[in-house]
Amino acid sequence: MTSIGGELPPLRYVVDPYPTFNGIAIDAKNNRVVMSDENRKSVLTYDRASGSNATAVTSPLRQIIGPQTEIGYISAVEFDPAQREIYVVNNDIEDRIVVFDYGAHGDLKPKRRLYVPHQTWGISLNPVQDEIAISVQQLSMVAVYRREATGLEAPLRIIKGPHTEMADPHGVRWDVAHHEIVVASHGNYSVITPYSAYDAEGSNTPTSVGGHFLLPSLSVFEDSAKGDARPLRTIQGPRTKLNWPMGIDIDAANNEIAVANNGDNSVLVFSRMADGDVTPARVIGGVRTGISSPMSVAIDTKNDELWVANYGDHTALVFSRTATGDAAPKRIIRNAPAGTPTGGFGNPYAVAYDSKRDELLVPN
Amino acid sequence: MHGIAYDATHDEVIVPVALGAAVLTFRGGATGAEAPIRVIQGRKTKLIRPHTVAVDEQNGEIIVADTSSRSLLVFARDADGDLPPKRVIQGPKTGLLFIVGVAVDPVHDRIVAASASSIPGGTSGLFIFDRNDQGDVAPRGVIAGPQTGIVRPWQLAVDPSLGRVFVAAINNENHPPYQLEMPRADLARNLQLPSPWTTGALGFVGVWDIHDNGDVAPRAVIKGPGSFLVHPAGVAVNPKGGEVFATDSVRNGLFTFLAPHFFSKPGADRVPIENRRDHE
Numbered sequence: 001m002t003s004i005g006g007e008l009p010p011l012r013y014v015v016d017p018y019p020t021f022n023g024i025a026i027d028a029k030n031n032r033v034v035m036s037d038e039n040r041k042s043v044l045t046y047d048r049a050s051g052s053n054a055t056a057v058t059s060p061l062r063q064i065i066g067p068q069t070e071i072g073y074i075s076a077v078e079f080d081p082a083q084r085e086i087y088v089v090n091n092d093i094e095d096r097i098v099v100f101d102y103g104a105h106g107d108l109k110p111k112r113r114l115y116v117p118h119q120t121w122g123i124s125l126n127p128v129q130d131e132i133a134i135s136v137q138q139l140s141m142v143a144v145y146r147r148e149a150t151g152l153e154a155p156l157r158i159i160k161g162p163h164t165e166m167a168d169p170h171g172v173r174w175d176v177a178h179h180e181i182v183v184a185s186h187g188n189y190s191v192i193t194p195y196s197a198y199d200a201e202g203s204n205t206p207t208s209v210g211g212h213f214l215l216p217s218l219s220v221f222e223d224s225a226k227g228d229a230r231p232l233r234t235i236q237g238p239r240t241k242l243n244w245p246m247g248i249d250i251d252a253a254n255n256e257i258a259v260a261n262n263g264d265n266s267v268l269v270f271s272r273m274a275d276g277d278v279t280p281a282r283v284i285g286g287v288r289t290g291i292s293s294p295m296s297v298a299i300d301t302k303n304d305e306l307w308v309a310n311y312g313d314h315t316a317l318v319f320s321r322t323a324t325g326d327a328a329p330k331r332i333i334r335n336a337p338a339g340t341p342t343g344g345f346g347n348p349y350a351v352a353y354d355s356k357r358d359e360l361l362v363p364n
Numbered sequence: 365m366h367g368i369a370y371d372a373t374h375d376e377v378i379v380p381v382a383l384g385a386a387v388l389t390f391r392g393g394a395t396g397a398e399a400p401i402r403v404i405q406g407r408k409t410k411l412i413r414p415h416t417v418a419v420d421e422q423n424g425e426i427i428v429a430d431t432s433s434r435s436l437l438v439f440a441r442d443a444d445g446d447l448p449p450k451r452v453i454q455g456p457k458t459g460l461l462f463i464v465g466v467a468v469d470p471v472h473d474r475i476v477a478a479s480a481s482s483i484p485g486g487t488s489g490l491f492i493f494d495r496n497d498q499g500d501v502a503p504r505g506v507i508a509g510p511q512t513g514i515v516r517p518w519q520l521a522v523d524p525s526l527g528r529v530f531v532a533a534i535n536n537e538n539h540p541p542y543q544l545e546m547p548r549a550d551l552a553r554n555l556q557l558p559s560p561w562t563t564g565a566l567g568f569v570g571v572w573d574i575h576d577n578g579d580v581a582p583r584a585v586i587k588g589p590g591s592f593l594v595h596p597a598g599v600a601v602n603p604k605g606g607e608v609f610a611t612d613s614v615r616n617g618l619f620t621f622l623a624p625h626f627f628s629k630p631g632a633d634r635v636p637i638e639n640r641r642d643h644e
Contacts, residue, residue: 003581005571007588008621011607015617039616041561067562073613093560093613095541115541115557138383138413139545151554152547160545168383190385192413195431196540197462197480197488197516198548205454206433210407210446211385243397263397343618348611349366350416350519351598351618356375356392360600360609362618363365363379 016343018336019044021309021316022295023076023089023247028302032061032102034086035309035316036074037335038346040065043077043088043100044335048303051318051331055338064088066107070098073347076171076247076296078123078132080147085111087132089123092347097123097134112150117143122172122247124181126223131156133181133223135169138192142172142183142221159221161228165236167214171248171259171296174223175272180232181221182257184245187214216242218257218270235270237277242268247296247309251321256281258306260294267297267308267319284308286326290317305330314340366464366597367416367429367519371441376401378426380414387414387428387439404439406446411437415464416519422470423495425450429463429477436466436477436493455500459487465531467520468495472527472574474504478517482539489514490531492574507572509579515565518597523627525603527574530626531582532599532610537564560595561614567595569610571626584626586610592619603627 019037021044026033031048042065050058064071064086075091084102088110095118098110119137126133130147141164143155159166159181167189173182193206217236221229235257236242243263250257255272266285270278284306285291293312299321300307308317308329314336317329346364354361369378375392386405390398404426405411412432419426424441428449435454439447453475454460465478473495480488489508493501507529508514514533521530538560541547551557558564568591570582586593586608596619598611606624611617 003570003583003585004625005584005586005623007590008586008623009590010592010619011622012620013592013617015615041616067559070559072559072561093538096557113556115547117542117545118540136545141545143545151556152541152551153553154547155545158545186383188381188384190383190412192544193432194543195413195462196543197482197486198540199461199543200483201434201456201461206412208385208407208410208412208433210409211381211405211411213384213386213405343616345611345616345618347613348616348618349597349613350368351600351609351611352368352370352377353600353602353607353609354370354377354392355372355602355604360618360620361368361370361377362598362611363368 014343018314018340020311020314020342021335022074022311024296024298024307024309024316025077025079026298026300026307027079027081028300029081032079033307034077034079036077036088038074041071041074043071043086046333051333053331057335057337058333062105064100064104064106068107068109070094070096070110070113076122078125080125080127082127087123087125089120089134091121092119114145114149115152121170124172124174126174126176128176133172133174135172135183137168137170140164140166140169140189142169142181157226159225159227159229163228163230165217165219165231165234170246173248173250175250175252177252179223181223182248182250183219184248184259185217185219186244187216189214216245218245218259233275235274235278239277239279241280241283246294249297249299251299251301253301258297258299260297260308262293262295265291265293267291267294282324284319284323284325284327288326288328290315290329290332312342312344314342369417369419371419371421373421378417378419380417380428382413382415385411385414387411387417387426402442402444404443408446408448410449410452416466418466418468420468420470427466427468427475429466431462431464434460434463436463436475451498453493453497453501457500457502459491459503459506461486464518465520467522467529469522469524469527469574470495471524474574476520476522476529478520478531480516488516490517490529490572505577507576507578507580511579511581513568513570513582519599521599521601523601523603526627526629529572529574530599530601530608531570531572532596533568533570534595534597535565535567536560536595567593569593569596569599569608586621586623
């Protein structure tokens with residue numbers, strides 16, 4: 001049978017040619033900022049002092065991009081200033097963390113790779129203990145590995161179970177000074193069973209424990225916690241304004257936690273010791289801020305600045321560390337000319353046609 | 365989310381929430397943080413990791429493909445809360461494993477599932493069931509094999525008026541290194557797994573007849589560098605406008621193809637497009 005069709009060119013397409021920022025990390029000592037780019041599947045490193053109020057694209061110092069990099073559906077990034085290494089987390093496809101040297105640029109193989117569970121999102125380094133912590137969305141779990149773990153090396157310990165109260169965790173941050181790990185959860189909770197094409201069906205039919213939608217939260221654990229550990233403190237409730245909390249950072253010097261609050265285009269700052277249904281100490285949000293679908297934040301205590309990586313706009317924003325309300329950013333890093341719209345796609349795996357409105361619906 | 369369905373009759377949008385073991389229904393045109401109008405969730409639903417959904421507007425049903433329970437679960441369209449499915453297709457006879465696509469054809473009374481298996485003896489392809497099947501039943505037809513070109517199927521769409529099944533064959537090679545929270549025991553510790561983006565076969569959108577069975581080539585395809593498709597995962601159709609829509613995660617984009625000949629009546633569809641143009 002001869003198939004009809006063939007190499008049809010698309011009549012229309014929606015593809016964003018520019019990067020979109022997602023994860024962010026700062027190395028104030030070496031004056032570097034690194035951000036992940038989910039759209040073009042790359043990692044961009046900037047000078048810490050870069051950015052301005054101009055409308056032009058900000059030039060990165062380096063960009064890691066290409067098929068050899070093993071960078072794909074990317075989420076968080078992390079710096080290791082002592083080793084001068086960049087950690088890059090792939091979230092929903094590649095199931096691996098890849099590590100590059102500071103000087104990496106272009107299409108090159110990673111220095112090392114660590115395979116991780118599917119839907120790993122966040123990462124945080126503890127340079128004192130030489131360990132990294134990651135968050136895993138679909139397992140509602142935090143796993144801790146050796147810093148130099150490679151290949152299929154198993155985690156040293158995991159925090160997982162109903163008592164942890166984690167539910168679809170994203171941002172994770174190791175508070176090295178206080179021996180704690182903070183985790184931001186969206187609130188989607190279920191207990192899955194093996195599901196992949198490589199998992200043979202067991203003799204028993206898997207049973208459902210029933211899914212739940214919990215309120216989004218910030219959970220604080222002892223950094224030695226393992227198993228079904230209860231959090232030391234939990235920030236959760238309507239007063240918190242938490243709404244799809246993504247990346248987080250901790251200011252141990254000033255005892256604060258900053259959260260990229262994706263659901264309402266804001267950054268929330270809580271007291272580090274806050275617990276329960278508490279109001280944030282500060283909220284940065286409003287038209288002047290330029291915050292649009294923020295994915296991650298980074299606090300630079302050395303230079304008293306707070307960085308925000310936007311996904312809904314082709315920008316990263318630099319605020320005063322103590323900014324509050326509808327404050328304008330001090331400077332802006334642009335990965336596309338000002339005003340360039342974003343496609344908004346993040347790993348589009350489905351589409352539906354709304355015949356009533358002649359619209360296409362694409363879930364991320 | 366890896367699935368979505370639009371119900372034109374009731375102007376509603378249905379999405380699965382894999383991480384909350386739920387199926388949500390929104391009003392059509394919903395925007396922002398608008399709440400769903402119905403939520404199927406809870407222990408009785410048997411939902412564990414609902415991956416994708418289809419809606420049968422004619423018979424008032426929602427069909428859910430669950431990757432963890434390896435099952436197709438059928439709910440009433442207006443189901444709301446913690447309630448059991450009306451029917452479940454599940455078990456070794458079904459051949460279903462990693463079910464990532466589902467579509468329903470109420471005209472020909474068929475449910476089509478896209479399922480992948482990488483275990484010995486398993487089958488990756490399209491599994492076609494009677495719409496009212498339930499329990500551990502063998503499919504009426506299985507479209508799989510080298511002639512199909514399907515290495516790894518993903519989302520499905522159906523044009524019920526003609527009984528056409530549209531398949532996004534993502535076709536990339538994806539070997540998960542973990543089983544849930546631990547590294548897979550069957551993998552060598554020093555193994556280097558392929559990158560899902562740079563390996564596998566080139567993906568395509570393929571079209572089959574709902575009555576096709578076995579190792580049969582697609583009746584129509586959209587494929588190749590000129591199509592921009594590398595590993596397409598999503599597919600939807602607008603039969604009235606002759607349009608095929610596809611999403612591609614490598615491109616991180618959405619593509620619209622004008623292919624009215626894909627929606628022509630039986631009898632004309634076997635003619636290659638080049639010849640069709642000659643006669644037009």
